[in-house]
Amino acid sequence: MTIQWFPGHMLETKNLLKKAISKVDIVFEVLDARLPDTSANPLVDNICKDRFRLKILNKMDLADPEHTQQWLEYFENRSIPAVSICGSHKDQVEAVLNYCTEKITRNRARKIKIMVIGIPNTGKSTLLNTLAGKKIAKTGNVPAVTRHQQRTSLENNIDIYDTPGILWPIIEPERKAFILAASGAISDTAIDYTEIAFFAADLLIHRYPDLLIQRYPFLDDIPDDPLNLIEKIGAARGCLKKGGMVDYQKASEALIRELRTGKIGRISFETPKDIEHDS
Ligand SMILES: Nc1nc2c(ncn2[C@@H]2O[C@H](COP(=O)(O)OP(=O)(O)OP(=O)(O)O)[C@@H](O)[C@H]2O)c(=O)[nH]1
Ligand SMILES: [Mg+2]
Structure with a gap:
């Protein structure tokens, strides 16, 4: 992306x-x-x-x-x-x-x-x-x-x-684009919520499993697949399409909203170790 x-x-x-x-x-x-x-x-x-x-x-x-x-x-x-x-x-x-x-x-x-x-x-x-x-x-x-x-x-x-907030013309690598979008620094019109939610769910599963359990007590265990986590949150939050299927768009928006406002807990998207690995 x-x-x-x-x-x-x-x-x-x-x-x-x-x-x-x-x-x-x-x-x-x-x-x-x-x-x-x-x-x-x-x-x-x-x-x-x-x-x-x-x-x-x-x-x-x-x-x-x-x-x-x-x-x-x-x-x-x-x-x-x-x-x-x-x-x-x-x-x-x-x-x-x-x-x-x-x-x-x-x-x-x-x-x-x-x-x-x-x-x-x-x-x-x-x-x-x-x-x-x-x-x-x-x-x-x-x-x-x-x-x-x-x-x-x-x-x-x-x-x-x-001064007005400024970004730069092309945001790369993809990891940075995802982090900026998940944090709320990029206009909703320029992002795809489902992709961002997938990235965020993956981060939460690997780094903040305890916060996930606290926020979403209906999770019996931590799903190993981000899509599965989004699906479970969507189902629990009533983000459904006609016929009862999970609406991934709405479920993704719900997850990102809760993440951005701190409802899931105190979360960092990156650590110094992450960027040392990158360089
Ligand atoms: N939780 C939390 N929210 C904050 C803090 N500082 C600012 N905010 C919130 O962050 C949002 C953005 O704040 P602004 O001050 O408008 O940000 P800005 O950098 O001027 O944004 P632009 O003008 O769009 O570049 C608002 O909802 C603020 O209430 C903080 O320390 N903690
Ligand atoms: Mg401002």
Whole structure:
């Protein structure tokens, strides 16, 4: 499965970032803590090379805490500044801001400029709202909510810029496309739910069997086939076609919905070991 979803506003944002970056002091690279490698946009690496950049593993409440810890160690071992947070927790977000402003050499006559960047739906606008202490930017649990850059002035002579989430033109390898789609970073119009659910079911069977049993007590044992798991969930959730056959499309949507919202439990889609194996 190859996913291509690069609407016009993403290209515009990429060009805008390239132009604006030289005037930016700090980059908040907002990642999804469930996919800290895959949610890192390769375009950002190129654009933000010489800026102070903090990787913010947001939505840590949804990620497997053990894997988040491994990711933080992974970044620390490579001297890459990284933290994990919940974007709506004021204390955590303010601690991030203070950490960054102390890291840079500050010219007090000039405002500090912070740019918040990342792929869609990682919580960039939420973080900005938390820092501002009010709902300035629109948020929502679908990708591409923010369509234009938005500046907000904070206390302490700081300007912060929220930007639209951007992906890259062709998402490869397939594993990354599946992870991004399962996490909710790609528009529903560009994905096939049944394929994504198959990928997610396989991950859950192999990595999170205990969570599956807790969430779906009707499972007597863990199916070894992802399709079988989707079928059982579909049957139990009443996702049926006329005649009583399981509707795989609806069953797949139900599974993905429950996965994305954390109802199945705290799940990470990748670990540092996975990407070390890949390279
Ligand atoms: N569980 C959880 N949800 C979060 C967190 N931060 C943000 N969200 C939710 O994630 C969804 C996306 O948040 P946004 O702030 O709109 O994300 P964004 O990165 O600005 O998205 P785009 O503008 O589309 O690129 C919303 O439903 C938020 O409530 C978090 O730390 N934990
Ligand atoms: Mg946004």
